[in-house]
Amino acid sequence: xxxxxxxxxxxxxxxxxxxxxxxxxxxxxxxxxxxxxxxxxxxxxxxxxxxxxxxxxxxxxxxxxxxxxxxxxxxxxxxxxxxxxxxxxxxxxxxxxxxxxxxxxxxxxxxxxxxxxxxxxxxxxxxxxxxxxxxxxxxxxxxxxxxxxx
Numbered sequence: 001x002x003x004x005x006x007x008x009x010x011x012x013x014x015x016x017x018x019x020x021x022x023x024x025x026x027x028x029x030x031x032x033x034x035x036x037x038x039x040x041x042x043x044x045x046x047x048x049x050x051x052x053x054x055x056x057x058x059x060x061x062x063x064x065x066x067x068x069x070x071x072x073x074x075x076x077x078x079x080x081x082x083x084x085x086x087x088x089x090x091x092x093x094x095x096x097x098x099x100x101x102x103x104x105x106x107x108x109x110x111x112x113x114x115x116x117x118x119x120x121x122x123x124x125x126x127x128x129x130x131x132x133x134x135x136x137x138x139x140x141x142x143x144x145x146x147x148x149x150x
Contacts, residue, residue, distance in 0.1 A: 014073075015057065018057055021067055024085060025056075028056055028094060032094065
């Protein structure tokens with residue numbers, strides 16, 4: 001994971017907590033990163049490792065495997081928590097991620113950002129949001145990390 005300034009460090013801790021919420025999360029992230037490297041999607045403006053981790057977490061939130069950040073901070077757990085990693089299930093999740101990503105690429109520009117706070121697409125940049133940029137060469141052009149508001 002990426003370690004940046006104090007704000008990023010706090011998000012890094014929250015991201016680790018999200019990944020710890022279900023035993024399938026980390027293996028899926030590893031497989032997504034392998035898939036990305038095998039197809040040369042990473043680097044050269046197409047989004048680094050952190051970008052793909054965030055997109056993987058978002059995919060798992062959409063599948064109800066991982067909780068949203070809001071639910072995590074409220075103490076809720078995911079609805080489909082698993083206790084054992086099944087390689088067939090990870091393969092199925094990876095196929096689902098690829099399908100999800102390809103569907104995302106079919107969205108018209110500008111493509112929506114993602115919100116890990118509530119697991120939704122963001123159709124416009126929220127005020128005060130941190131933005132991760134990538135070129136539009138086949139990857140999402142922005143991911144939003146919404147600041148936490150009480």
